[in-house]
Amino acid sequence: MCVKWSDQGGVTAYVSTPTRYSSWSNPDRSGRNNGNLLNSTGFKDDIYDDIFCLEEDDTNGVGSSFAAVRRGGSSYKQNKSKNRIIDGGKNVISKASSFWSSTVGGTITSVKSLFQSKKSKKEQELLEQLQTMPVRRVVLTNSTILPPDIVRTAVKRAGLIGGPLRMDRVQELARTLKRWYVREGYVLNSVTGASLDPETATASITVEEPVVSRLPVDIVFCKEMIIDDDTGELMTFKKYREKKQKELDDKSGGLGRFQRLQEVKIDRKDLNTTFITTTGRTKATKIAQAMNLNPGQPFQYFDDRWNKIASSGIFSKVLKKSPESASDGGVCLQVFATEPPPRHLEYGIGKSVWTNSWEGEVDFDWRNVFGGGESAGVMVRRGTKDPAPSVRLRFGDDKFGLEGGYDVEAFTDFLGDTGKDTKEDNENDDDGPSSTLELDKDSLLSRRGATFRLRNPISPTIITNSVASASLERTSTTTGQLENIGSATLTLGPFRRLLPMEARSSISTTITGGTRLQGKGDDDITVLGSFTGASIGQLLPYTMASATTRQILPLSLSSRDDGTSPITLALQHTASMSTPNLPRHEAKAMGNSAQIRGASADCMASSTVKGTTEIRIPVAAPRVGSGTVVLFGDWFCVQKDMNSPFHSKSSIGIGIRKSIQGLPLKYDLSYSSEGKFKPMFGMGMDFDV
Missing domain, CATH: 3.10.20.310 (membrane protein fhac)
Known part of the structure; x- marks a missing residue:
């Protein structure tokens, strides 16, 4: 007969089959029936199956017998002979048990049922x-x-x-x-x-x-440190670089920071790094609000909301995120993450949409100001011939890219309109209708105002991306005339879509409605004898709309082994239109934005259609490095005003794209329909979806 042992090593029941896999522990100091034995052997050998098959009279010595066998107290031959005897006994007992079960098994069951208690019978019937x-x-x-x-x-x-x-x-x-x-x-x-x-x-x-705990989100801020191979100490990347640079200077004989013969190169992948806990700026309550995790409410988690938070820029790297049990019985979302530097200073050059001239730009941005993804910044731009800079102050909270984000911007822009285009128009269109306001014939100087933007005013479940904005501004001319403009804009998109063969596309639309209100000049003087009291306070409504589509079509599949980019066909088309009374600086911005490479700019426009086609070929040279060669073709159709016909221009050319010290540089050489070759230099990335 075989026995089954309880947790304390005693006999609890008799069973008809041997127990092969068992675990137990004994708190006494003798070490008998120690659970570690199971972990060390696993009972995978058949020789140990017989240990549990003992005679009923020998149950008192099970512990000692088992310990002796496990410790190797007998020789291998003795164990083998004993095992043969036990195997023979097992076969005899098994055959006898089968015979008596088939003979008197039914009788025993009937007898047991006669001697069952009423409670047992009732439980059996209920079952x-x-x-x-x-x-x-x-x-x-x-x-x-x-x-x-x-x-x-x-x-x-x-x-x-x-x-x-x-x-x-x-x-x-x-x-x-x-x-x-x-x-x-x-x-x-x-x-x-x-x-x-x-x-x-x-x-x-x-x-x-499960419900949310009193602390819905727990953020553990981490910092990556280098383990110095020489001393085993933790070092920042900056100190580690300084140490290696000093060692390199000592070996190469460098004379100082500005006379170094060689710069040290460090690859993070080759370093032995670890993460340590540190302090951070992001508030866990802000993350909980964005995830809609409220204490005492059922725990609810959405991947799309978390993905927007993780990609909003407040975390440079999310090491781990998981729901964990809290001490109050609730569930807490625990996040291990690193944070990026809060302050950024960027600079660049570009062309102004107002003057179409080159200008330099410096942008300072302070992110995550109050621990909830807020940002504050100032941007200063100035052209080569501008008498005054353009300045923008901004503060915003994008709510981690979710609904309810906003930003406020105050601006003063130098427009630099000399009135030359207006004079040329008067010479060419003497017989045409006069302008609604003689103010449009004066030279614009600047615009000042403020803009408020609300991100995702429409639920993302209906419209993925949407932005609504309201703007109030005042323009002034060189003679002191003023004009007040109020407008509201709704932008839908971009709506992105993945296409077969790794292609992708997007579309975005913008519609603007506003009104112009003419005010008095600083000196209450008339200009050209037309600025009368009757025109003061006159409302001139206007509307403007535009749509942009983009497609990126790979012409060859990228190689996953070397990670090279494929040859791609890039398409971009933009259509814009407006009603009469469009403010002059907005009309100039529309015309300048429709400019193509190699062609002269058309300053003012009321309707435009523009298209761009590019074939981007990635290249790599041993010494120069990787870059991109671009074959392009541009075209546009422009209508200057409602009474003018459309006219078009086009150009073709070749360009080179190369990033140097993190600055994306571009150089294009184009030939336009005007019969002119023109080189163009610029900074910035090419359009993408």
């Missing part, structure tokens, strides 16, 4: 009744979020009503409810059990619905 009792009703006893319709549908799909409470049906119910939980963001919720009331035939389903 048999529950196994065949049809379920009349199903209830969820502790759910607070499952809708009744979802429960009814899941119960019907599982077939619980009208049949016995079977395990497979409960599992089907659990799978259906789990799918609903995950779809709604309750990723930790699940079905935990089921019971049946014999009096009412009601099946009670229990679920686990």
